[in-house]
Amino acid sequence: MSDAIYYQGLVKSMMFIIILVSFAPLVIIVLIAGYQYSIVYEEKVEAHLRELVLKHDQSVDSYLEEKVAEIQVLSEVIDIESLADQSRLKELHDALVRWHGTAFVDLGLIDGRGIQVAYSGPYNLQGVDYADEAWLREVRERNVHVSDVGLGRRGVPHFTISLRLESKGREWFLRTTLDFIAFNRLVEDIHIGETGMAYIINRQAEFQTTPRRDMTGEIPFLRELVSDSNSAIAKGRASMTIQTNPATGRETIFVTSAIKDGDWILVYQQETADAYADLNRSRDLAVVVLLLGGVAIIVMAYLMSRRMARRIERADLDKESMNEQVIEAGKLASVGELAAGIAHEINNPVAIMVEEAGWIQDLLEEGLAEGDNDREVQRALNQIRTQGGRCKEITHKLLSFARKIDPTVKHFCLNELVHEIVALSEQRAKYANVVIETSLADNIPPLEASPSEMQQVFLNLVNNAIDAMDPGGGNLDIASRLDGNQVVVAITDTGCGIPRANLSRIFDPFFTTKPVGKGTGLGLSIIYGIINKMGGTISVNSAVDQGTTFTLRLPVGEVADSAACEVGGGDAA
Amino acid sequence: MSEPIRVLLVDDEVGFLEVMSKRLGRRGVDVTPVASGTEAIQVLRSSDFEAAILDLKLEDMDGIEILHIFKKMVPDMPVIMLTGHGSEQAAREGMQSGAFDYLLKPCELEDLLDKVHKAVGR
Incomplete structure (x- = not known):
């Protein structure tokens, strides 16, 4: 269960690291590059729109100036008598139309009282009285006047250029109507994206050109936009502002330029989302x-x-x-x-x-x-x-070694086992000049272990001890005692001892100092495994040329029937 | 009967030395038995032999090591090696080091005699 949790934790931490490492740079790069790109792109779009508006405000202004200059040339070159002559005026108008196309719709001369004395054009406007018209007052003050676009008397959108002339103490006004369609085309063609369009308004936000869609609802907003309080827009050239258009409810870019000496304003507008669509x-x-x-x-x-x-x-x-x-x-x-x-x-x-x-x-x-x-x-x-x-x-030795280890755990008496081992080893010990002595406590309770495994443990330790004392001989002492809940068995020899360098490795598998073929290097490591499995410990104490003591600490079995053991131990002894 | 062949027999099994000396002795081979490598080297210093029979498994020295020493001391003396089953590797090593031949132990006496005769050339 804890294993499953461990591996789940492993999955989580690996996943977290992988995501962090691969996602973090991606996000950082996208954010930085995206930010830089958007700044550059926005700047480019704005610069483009400004340039567009600048170009067009200039062309509108020069269009108007050109037309005014044309009429001024006429007024200076042609005397009043000729202008007042209906047929001469018509000739002049025809010449203008010939060289300027339909730009000049009509041409008329108005006397000091405001009565049109001569007229050439598509409408019948001869003798019309303009005395009360606002433009007449304007032209008296300024000498030149370009009107706003209006329906006027003819009911068709148009605007006029009027000049004040003086001849022999009398006041005259030369007036021409400009073709609205040609003028309109100057800004009408500006059409970018879905919502980008241009138009011209005057200070009262009255349209001087026809916007591409119905904008009557937006007039109050535009009036506010171009009011004098908003001086940058009112007077500047190609000033840009981004505002929410209340009519559409969308954020919109407005680029405005004042034209015609600030009377009119060229407005280019486009919804932000559209302008920055790409x-x-x-x-x-x-x-x-x-x-x-x-x-x-x-x-x-x-x-x-x-x-x-x-x-x-x-x-x-x-x-x-x-x-x-x-x-x-x-x-x-x-x-x-x-x-x-x-x-x-x-x-x-x-x-x-x-x-x-x-x-x-x-x-x-x-x-x-x-x-x-x-x-x-x-x-x-x-x-x-x-x-x-x-x-x-x-x-016999081979057979006893090769016999399969019986792993069945039983109660067994340690002292009895020690006696058996001693008896088995006596012959060998005699050849090796080894004297085996035992000092076994008689209160040792039964142990819980596999007797055959324990037999292997003790046989191995005793054999090792005899080997260690061969050929000089010596004493082998096996002592057992009860220490609290543990049985302690010490096997001490007076043999060659184990060098300090080897002491830490003797329980390692395959570690041996015997020549090849003599020892497997597994004896002690298997003993270690067996003792460990039954919950005991094995330790070693050795001095070179003095001898070695292996100490086993084995846990006492749960069902401690010590009486049975004492009898068994007694029999074996 | 011609003069007996003088052979040095090196083996750490005293029982083996004893019985081999007797049996070979009856077959015209004068055996000098030695039970260890060091003893063999000492004996070789003072006496000279026509051939040596050397057990590769000795307690005090490695058989191949002794073979090298023999070859250095008396390069002309042929050496017949005795070795147990499973140790043919050592025997092959010995052949490369200049041993005359080898036999697997336990071996037939006739085979051993045959090899000895071949080794000394009579």
């Missing part, structure tokens, strides 16, 4: 890419982390089972190695037996009566028996 599109695209990328990163991070965590989990499992396999393989190797070693060992007595048998044959061929052949045969037979005994000992 920018918004690429921003939306970036957001979509970012979102998709983010989703992909998260999904990939999750899948990758999960897969990696699974692999780690599998590797951990493999490692665990590998450890088990190593121990198992170690057991097999130890059996195999021992078998090889023993087979080798067996060759020596077998070779002697074969040769002794051959010797007996030699002697028999010669005849038993010859010399002391009789005794020699006896000796040879004894030798064969001795060597046969050696072989038997070796095969």
Whole structure:
């Protein structure tokens, strides 16, 4: 269960790191690049719009100036008598139309009282009285007047240029109507995107050109926009402002330029979203890419982390089972190695037996009566028996080692086991000049362990001890005592000891100081595993040339029936 | 019978030395038995032999090591190696180091005799 939580945590932390590492730079780059790009793009759009408006305000102004100049030339060159002559005026108007197209719709001369005395044009306006018209007052004051666009008397949108002339003390006014359609075209053509358009208004926000859509609802807003309080817009050239248009409710860019000496204002307007449509599109695209990328990163991070965590989990499992396999393989190797070693060992007595048998044959061929052949045969037979005994000992050793370890846990008496081991090892000890002594406490309760495993533990330790004292001999002391809840067994020899450098490695698998073929290096590591498994500990204390003590601390079994053990221990002793 | 062949037999099994000396002795081979590598080297210093039979598994020294020493001391003396099953690798190593031949232990006496005769050339 805790394993599952551990691996889930692993998945989470891996996922978090992957997402952070791959997402953070992506987001930072998109934000920085997007910000820079939008600034540059907005600047470019604004500069473009300003330029557009500048170009057009100039062309509108020059259009008007050109027309005014034209009329002024006429007034200076042609005398009043000729202008007042209807047929002369018509000739002049025809000439203007010839050279300027339909720009000049009509031409008329008005006397000081405001009566049109001569007129050439499509309407019948001769004799009309303009005395009360506002433009007449204006032109009297300023000499030149360009009117706003209005319907006037003819009911068609138009605007006029009027000049004040003086001749022989009398006041005259030369007036021409300009073609509204031609003028309108100057700004009408400006059409950008979905909502970009230009128009001209006067100070009262009355349209001087026809906007491309009905804008009557927006007039109060425009009036506010171009009012004198808003001086930058009222007087500046190509000033830009971004405001929410109340009529449409959308944020709109207004670029305005004052023309006709500030009487009119050229307005270019476009909804912000439309003006920056490309920018918004690429921003939306970036957001979509970012979102998709983010989703992909998260999904990939999750899948990758999960897969990696699974692999780690599998590797951990493999490692665990590998450890088990190593121990198992170690057991097999130890059996195999021992078998090889023993087979080798067996060759020596077998070779002697074969040769002794051959010797007996030699002697028999010669005849038993010859010399002391009789005794020699006896000796040879004894030798064969001795060597046969050696072989038997070796095969027994092999069999007892190769016997499968019985892992069944039982109650068993430690002292009894020690006595058995001592009895088994006595023969070997005698050859090695080792004296085995035991001092066993008689209050040792039964232990819970596999007796065959414990047998292996003690046999191994005793064999090691005897090996350590070979060939000089020495004392092997096995002592047991009860220490609280533990049984302590100390196996002490007076052998060669273990060098300090090797002391930390003696429980490692495959560590051995014996020549190849003599030891597997697994004995102590298997002992360590067995003692550990039953909840005990094994420790070692050694001094070179003084001896070694292995101390086992084994836990007492739960059902402590010590009486039974004392009897068993007594029997064995 | 011609003069016996003088052979040095090196093996740490005293029982083996004893019975081999007797059996080979009856077959015209004069065996000087030694039970260790160091003893063998000492004996070789004072006496000379026509051939040596050397067990590769000795307690005090490595058989191959002794072979090298023998070859250095008496390069002309042929050496027949004895080795157990599973140790053929050591025997092959010995052959490369100049041993005359090798036999797997336990071996037939006739085979050993045969090799000894071949080694000394009579």
